[in-house]
Amino acid sequence: MLEIAALVVSLVALAVTGAVSFRQLRLTEHANTLPVLVDLFREHRSVRLAQARQVVHEQLSAYDLSAGLAGLPEDDRHLVRELAWFYDNLGAMVAHGVVDIEPVSGYLGGWVISVWESLQPLVQAERAKRAQNACRIRTAGRSTSRTCTTSSARLLRTELAQERICGGFRSTEHR
Structure with missing residues (x-):
């Protein structure tokens, strides 16, 4: 016993x-x-990204989005690209488990969704443009087609990241 x-x-x-x-x-x-979260939230509150969000929400619809990033004035193009890259990086960190979605969605959820809804036509235009502007690369004695514009490719990755994050945000109660 x-x-x-x-x-x-x-x-x-x-x-x-x-x-x-x-x-x-x-x-x-x-x-x-x-x-990591503190730095991300600090960057999101920065004057530069606040300006970028303002451009996306107040001015983006006035531009010809069918031309993609090229349809934007240079200053606005840089701001929109920077904001898209920020959300792209954020989406990658959430998707790979570097940061949990709960604090991110609680703090940024509504912003990510509204920015994505505004950027979606621009991203789709960049996708179409990328398909048309393929460049030739020599690999193993034959040529293959692939995207050659870095900014376009990065903006397109943003779409996937935004969809991953927005799906997570919409599944939480934090908006």
Whole structure:
């Protein structure tokens, strides 16, 4: 009987140790994520990205979005590209589990969705433009077609990131 009691105590100790270890792991993950989130939120509040959001919401519809980024004046093009890249990077971090979606959606959820809805026609125009502006690359003695405009390709990746994030934002109660 004493052996069974010792076994039970050992199993309980093992379970408690496992639970404490798991909790410590989660706390460490959050401690590593916090500086990243603080930097992201600080950048999102920056004057430059605030200007970019203002351009997207107040001026973007006045431009010919069928021309893609080229249809925007240079200053606005830089702002829109910078905002798209910010959300692209944010989406990649969420998609790869670098940061949890809950704090991101709680803080940025509504912004991401509204910006994406405004940028979607521009991104679709860039996608069409990319398909038309393929360049030739020599690989293994034959030529293959691929996108040659970095800004267009990056903006197109934004669409996938926005869809991933927006799906997560829409599935949470934080908007």
